[in-house]
Amino acid sequence: MSSERKQKAAQLRHLLETEGPLIGPKVSSKNRDRYAAAERFDAWDSTRDEARAIKEAAIADLPELLEQLRESVEANGGTVYVADDAADANRYVTELCDEQGAETLVKSKSMTTEELELNDALAAAGVDTYETDLGEFVIQLAEESPSHIVGPALHKSREEIADLLNATFEPDEPLETAEEMTRFARDYLGERIREADVGVTGANFVFAESGSMALVTNEGNARKCAVTPDTHVAVTGIEKILPSVDDFGPFVDLISKAATGQDISRYVSLFTPPVASPTLDFESDEPIEFGEATAERDDPDDDRAFHLVLVDNGRTELREDDQLRETLYCIRCGACSNSCANFQAVGGHGFGGETYSGGIATGWEAGVHGMDSAAEFNDLCTGCSRCVDACPVKIDIPWINTVVRDRLNRDADPDTFDHLVDGLSPDEEPSGLALDKRLFGNFERLAKLGSATAPVSNWLADAGPARAAMERVLGVDRRRDLPRFRRETLVDWFDDRGPRVAADDASREAVLYPDAYTNYVLVDRGKAAVRALEALDVRVHVPRVRSSGRAPLSQGMISTAEDHAHHVYAGLAEHIDAGRDVVVVEPSALAMFEREYERLLAPESADRLADASYEVMEYVYGLLENGGSPDALGSPPEAVAYHSHCQGRTLDLEPYTVAVLEACGATVRTSDVECCGMAGSFGYKESYYELSMDVGEELADQFAGEPVVAASGTSCQEQLDALLGGEVPHAVELIAP
Amino acid sequence: MTVTDDFLDALDDLDVSHDRTTLADLPATLADAVTDPAVGVPLHVDASLPGSVATTFTPSELQDAATGVTPARLGIAEYGSVVIRSSAGGDEPLSLYPERHVAVLDAADVVATGRDAVDWLASEVAAGRGSHVLATGASATADMGGLVEGVHGPNEVHVVLVEADTE
Numbered sequence: 001m002s003s004e005r006k007q008k009a010a011q012l013r014h015l016l017e018t019e020g021p022l023i024g025p026k027v028s029s030k031n032r033d034r035y036a037a038a039e040r041f042d043a044w045d046s047t048r049d050e051a052r053a054i055k056e057a058a059i060a061d062l063p064e065l066l067e068q069l070r071e072s073v074e075a076n077g078g079t080v081y082v083a084d085d086a087a088d089a090n091r092y093v094t095e096l097c098d099e100q101g102a103e104t105l106v107k108s109k110s111m112t113t114e115e116l117e118l119n120d121a122l123a124a125a126g127v128d129t130y131e132t133d134l135g136e137f138v139i140q141l142a143e144e145s146p147s148h149i150v151g152p153a154l155h156k157s158r159e160e161i162a163d164l165l166n167a168t169f170e171p172d173e174p175l176e177t178a179e180e181m182t183r184f185a186r187d188y189l190g191e192r193i194r195e196a197d198v199g200v201t202g203a204n205f206v207f208a209e210s211g212s213m214a215l216v217t218n219e220g221n222a223r224k225c226a227v228t229p230d231t232h233v234a235v236t237g238i239e240k241i242l243p244s245v246d247d248f249g250p251f252v253d254l255i256s257k258a259a260t261g262q263d264i265s266r267y268v269s270l271f272t273p274p275v276a277s278p279t280l281d282f283e284s285d286e287p288i289e290f291g292e293a294t295a296e297r298d299d300p301d302d303d304r305a306f307h308l309v310l311v312d313n314g315r316t317e318l319r320e321d322d323q324l325r326e327t328l329y330c331i332r333c334g335a336c337s338n339s340c341a342n343f344q345a346v347g348g349h350g351f352g353g354e355t356y357s358g359g360i361a362t363g364w365e366a367g368v369h370g371m372d373s374a375a376e377f378n379d380l381c382t383g384c385s386r387c388v389d390a391c392p393v394k395i396d397i398p399w400i401n402t403v404v405r406d407r408l409n410r411d412a413d414p415d416t417f418d419h420l421v422d423g424l425s426p427d428e429e430p431s432g433l434a435l436d437k438r439l440f441g442n443f444e445r446l447a448k449l450g451s452a453t454a455p456v457s458n459w460l461a462d463a464g465p466a467r468a469a470m471e472r473v474l475g476v477d478r479r480r481d482l483p484r485f486r487r488e489t490l491v492d493w494f495d496d497r498g499p500r501v502a503a504d505d506a507s508r509e510a511v512l513y514p515d516a517y518t519n520y521v522l523v524d525r526g527k528a529a530v531r532a533l534e535a536l537d538v539r540v541h542v543p544r545v546r547s548s549g550r551a552p553l554s555q556g557m558i559s560t561a562e563d564h565a566h567h568v569y570a571g572l573a574e575h576i577d578a579g580r581d582v583v584v585v586e587p588s589a590l591a592m593f594e595r596e597y598e599r600l601l602a603p604e605s606a607d608r609l610a611d612a613s614y615e616v617m618e619y620v621y622g623l624l625e626n627g628g629s630p631d632a633l634g635s636p637p638e639a640v641a642y643h644s645h646c647q648g649r650t651l652d653l654e655p656y657t658v659a660v661l662e663a664c665g666a667t668v669r670t671s672d673v674e675c676c677g678m679a680g681s682f683g684y685k686e687s688y689y690e691l692s693m694d695v696g697e698e699l700a701d702q703f704a705g706e707p708v709v710a711a712s713g714t715s716c717q718e719q720l721d722a723l724l725g726g727e728v729p730h731a732v733e734l735i736a737p
Numbered sequence: 738m739t740v741t742d743d744f745l746d747a748l749d750d751l752d753v754s755h756d757r758t759t760l761a762d763l764p765a766t767l768a769d770a771v772t773d774p775a776v777g778v779p780l781h782v783d784a785s786l787p788g789s790v791a792t793t794f795t796p797s798e799l800q801d802a803a804t805g806v807t808p809a810r811l812g813i814a815e816y817g818s819v820v821i822r823s824s825a826g827g828d829e830p831l832s833l834y835p836e837r838h839v840a841v842l843d844a845a846d847v848v849a850t851g852r853d854a855v856d857w858l859a860s861e862v863a864a865g866r867g868s869h870v871l872a873t874g875a876s877a878t879a880d881m882g883g884l885v886e887g888v889h890g891p892n893e894v895h896v897v898l899v900e901a902d903t904e
Contacts, residue, residue, distance in 0.1 A: 026879075076867075134880035134888065151880070158882025171811055178883030185881070193889075194800070210862045220833055220876035220890025227829050245862045247856040252871070262871050263818045264851065267890070270858055272867025276825040290792075291777050293808065293826020297865030301825065383846045 005475050015346040016694050019155035023147060023347035024152050031338040031674070036392065041257060052394045053249040055329035058242050059319060062541045065241045066210040066310070072211030076208020077274050077549040078306035082238065083566040085313045091202070092309055093233060097127045102197035106189075108215070109133035110202030111149050111332055113235050113313055113370055115355040118200075122212060129154035130192040132221040141168055148349040150259050150334035150356060183708045189221070191345035196284040199225035203236040204331065205251060205731050206308070209244035213308070216255055216265045216638060223269055227277045234273075235309045238316075239328040246271065254392040259333035276306035285404050318367035324405040325540035327363030329393045336360050336397050338389035341675040341695045342380045349477055349512065351380045359387045359397040362404045371411065376403050376677035379688070382679030383554050384646035385591065399599065405556025409433045427729065428559035431432055439556035440681035444547035444564075446494075447520035450485035458484050477689035483521045490519045492614060494542035499534075506539035507628075510619070511575045515586040516547035517714035525729065528736035529585050535737045536620065536628040541580065545571035548589040565592070565600040582613040585646035585730065587713050588614050588680065592649055615648065615733050617712070618656040626661055634668040636734035642708035643699060643720065645713030646675040657712060657731045664735050667705070673699045676711070678719035696723050740814045741898070744847045747817030748896055751874035755896040763899055767806060770839050772894055774798070777806035778826045782843055783897055786888070805831035809840035809896070810861075812847035813854045816873050819896060820854060822861075823868035832872065832886050838891040840872075844900040 032075035038044040038199060058065060070080040083089030095308050096261045097105060105127050119140070122129045131140040138161055139146055146152030153161070166174045167199050169188070175181045193199075203213040207597040213234055217223045242248070248270075256265040257425055278288050291301075300306075318324055337343045337358030340351065353365035354371035357382040371484025381401035391397060410430050427442055430455075439446065448591065459690055460466055467478040478483075491514050503509070510533060518526040524676035531538050540567040550565030572582055584590040593613045598608040616623065624630060629706045640661055644654035677695025682688050703709050709724060710731045720728040748755050753869050758766040760783060768787035776788035776799060786792065789804050799805075807828045809819035819840040823829040832838045848854055851871075858869060876890030 080763075132889065134878050138880065144786040151882055156882075161882055178881040178885050182888055183880060190800075190889065194796075205805060210867055212862060212867050218876065219878045219880075219888040221888070223829065223833055224889050227823070227833075245855070245859040248858070252851050252855055266875070266877055268818075268871040268872050269875075270862070270867070270869050270871075271823070272862060275823050275868045277823045277829045278827055280799070280830060281799065284795075285795055287793045287795055288799065288827065290778075290827050291825025293824045293828065294781050295825060297863075298822070298824050298868060311881045339761045454838070558891070634894065663742040675864060709881065 002472050002475070002723070005687040009690060011485065012346055012350055012688070012691050015350040016691060018347050018509055019347045019349055019562055020694070022157050023154045024344045026151065027148065027338040027344050030260055034335055034338065037261045039262055040263065041253065042596045043253070045230055045350050046251045047253050049499060050541055051392060052329065054242060054247045054392050059239060059325065059328050061242065061243070062238065062319060064245060066238060067213060069206060069208040069241055073308050074207060076211045076272060076299045077223050078211065078308060082310045082312060084214055086116040089116050089235065089309055089313070090118055090309050093118060094127070096233065096307060097122065097125060097198055100170060100197060102127055102231070104128045104130070104192065104196045105198040106130050106132050106193045106196040106225050106229070107136070107200040108202065108225045109136050109152070110200070110215065110235060110398055111146070111355065112202055112237050113200065115310065115313065116235070117237065117378065120156070123477060128197070130189060130311040132189045133219060134182065134192060137185055137189060138164065141165070147357065148334060148337055149332055149348070152643050154348065156404070173493060177310070181581065190256045193224050193228050195266070198230045198231045198233060199227050199229040200233045200235060203234045204255065206236060206241045207243070207247065207248070208241055208247050210272055212245055212270055213559055214248065215269045215271070216267070217625050218266040220267060223267060226269070226271060227275060228280055229278050230303050231305045232273055232305070233307045238312055239308045242319065246602065255331055255333055258335040258390065258392040265601050273306035274300035276301055277296060278555055279303045280316070281306055299367060314368040318363070324363050324366060324672035325399055326694070327360065327367055327400060328394045329395055330360050331393060333392060334358060335390035335392065339386045339390035341384065341386070341639050342382065342691060345695050351377050353377060360395060363400040366404050371404070371408060376409065378408060382675065382682045383652040384675040384679055385595070386674040389651050396558035402553060402558065404555055406558045408436065409556050427557060428553070429557045430565055433557070435473065436685055437555035437557065439474050439476070440684070441552035441557040441560060442728060443551035444516045447485060447516050451487060451520045454485045467618055473688045476684050477686045479689060481718070483718070484519050486523045488721070490514050490523045491542055491544050493523065493527065495525055498541050501537055501539040502533050503539055504674055505537060507537040507623070509579065510538045510580060510581040510583045511543060511572060511590050513545060513572070513582055513584045513589065515584065515589040516541055516551070520546045521719065522714055522730070525585055525733055526735040528730070529583065530618065532620055532633060532732055532736040533583065536623040538623070541575065543571060543575065548592040548598070550588045550592050551680065553592070561596070562600045569601055569605050572609060576612045581619065582609065583616050583619045584613055585732065587615060587645035587651070587653060588715070591647035591651060594608065600702070614653070615653045615656065617660050620660050620732070620735070621656040624660065630663045632737070633664055634737040636661055636664050637708040638666060639669070639708065641667045641669045641671070641703045641709045642731060643671040643676060643711045643716050644702070646679070646715050648712050649674070653657040653712070660735060661731060671699055671702050671704065676716040676719040678715035680715055683719060684717070692719070693723070700724060706735070740847050740849050740886050741844055743814035743849070744817065747814060751817045753817060753874055753894045753896060754873065755898055757898045757900055759902040760899055761902060763897070766897055767839065769839070769897070771804040771806060772837055774802050775804040775806060776802040776831055776833050776835065778808060778828050780841055781810065782841065783807040797884045797894040799830060799834050804837040804839055806837035806839045806841065807832045807868060809842040810846065811854055811857055811867070812842045813851060813871065814847055815850045816871070816875040818854070818871045821870050821872055823870065829870065835851060836887065836891055837893040837895065839897060841897045844898050849874050
């Protein structure tokens, strides 16, 4: 186990030093551009809902749409082939080339043909294949795989590309600038396109009613590949089918904004092949035979042939999988990659499987290549949920990662060291679960033990030999400070102290939810929250309620998390019935109530808890808006630098903290990184410690020299403590009297 | 702001140049807008291409042409896009192969939004005209280590907007 972890750490360290620094700034910039494009477009959210609904219905109706599409394409004069798997698809395309006596073939960018490894099959069949998208061209020359589903060569520097082109083509004048290289590639590939026998494209969308297809590109190569050779072969997954062109609107508005932050890509093509456009034989000296440009109908040019290859390759099974089905709604825009802090740090060669990369890749790889490929990188999803806001079709990508992690846990071999953590783990998980996952997944139990025996437990945990053993057996990196358990928990403190606002004087009553971190470790922020609420005349209760289940869920221990959810709901339901609000300090716990409990509780229960729950600063904001006076609160420092927790960002909580701090007289500067990199247990793990610190560096840079830094999540506080030195408080500690 | 103003603003944002002209002046406007050698698709509005724009040519002449003139069947104000129909008249290759694309657009054919354009596309598909491209600015790539315009498609786009003669 330990050597496996060290190997993983070494692989990631290598990417952090090599490809990460090249790909990171490019995807971060696309991510910022996506925010800006969404901001400029008024209907961003409602259009995402529309697109989501269209995809849901289309996948539900897929068998019928597939038949309708076949009929439409055939009526137009084309051919449809549904390929069961990669070998079947490759056989069809290579046989077609053979029948046509095709010697050369040009391709536009297609991740589906990467999935099929079509180029290898064509090479084996003796067909010269040229990738004409410049990024794919670079990857093909370098004999590498794409590091990003939209920008396949983002991991390469301009200098590396120049070296590659100069070594391959030995031009008279060595190529140097992006303009020179683009011009060279355009000329070289232009010739390949003009002489090619077959053009292969993907398809971003296919429309069943009319047999049309759409291609979204910037370079123009897909247009050329589709209309220059006589034979056009489009290869795409069966999940790309939409009912009709009427459904295209939301996707035109969304796809480019999500992918690259462009309002629209340079070319959004709608083809209904075979097209009417005249074929072009560049070896002929005869004038091109044009037809009528203003004809009533655009009937196919007689010389054209069109083949639509629809690839199943595991998609039908994905469609039948209730948990992973929404993978098929993916429109391959790459926004989940761009919004992901870990992806920004290592790129798709780290955060990716055989073909696909980024958050959604876990679903794709599990579906098309199998669990082994998904297992390679599934742990890199920390569940930070920033991709949830980024996804144009609102796929719950963290959930897909959690489900796959759960399934991987269940398939794991029983481990001989299980007994070491057995005492910690009255969980619902199979034997064989990785020890680090079992340890972190049972954090509440660990915290309870640690608190009961503090401070001795903290001294023991700090001792060198203990840390070495924890690293070796449990994979807890010895460079990371461990949480320091407090002897007196928040609940115990409050039990002794009791509420300070009499029921008759109270404006509201609230339960302060004692999540495991606030209860056992960061007790001071819990006390501060109680004082702040009481200062605004809230009668506070701090009941003994179980931890939210975030810790086990992030290890993929769904059954254990569900068990927590039932207990938490049982522990809070009566308070909610009594008209009490539920106030939560830890954003990752609130995110459980607001998002994941939907999947773990009866729908009505999940709704009731979610409706009653507030993040503590959101709640204070509400109290101030309803007549509470900031004068009742304490005075924060004049200037505060505030980092909002990733899941808190997804729940749009940041503005409340900023508003409350400002109402209390502070000026606030916020970070714009997606995640601090700690992400619960992630940054503790030996395999991921260095990646976690690397992600955190960007945040540390943004806050360098700030006198007061505050955060909202336990993880963010711990990470910033480590990066900046010194204690980083929760924002509520700055405003509590 | 009219939809035409929005459209022209969007063109400016894309660095797409434009002329505003009338049907009567269109041939002269086009003669000034093209760089030789120029090839063209017969227009969809009631005007002729200027003599300098060839309508009969070989594939290699297409490849070597400096300018391609085509009808634009629709303009989209929201995006500054022109919609090129892939007809038997060769609009698709002529708007794609030459370095400069000159698109002739009737001002009456400018719609406000992408959604309006998709509604129009759906009606075109239903009428048997099923292939169009929404072209927005010059072709571009960032794959070679920096943003470059003019890749496989044109590196210059010029829109000639034909407006009703108000005199």
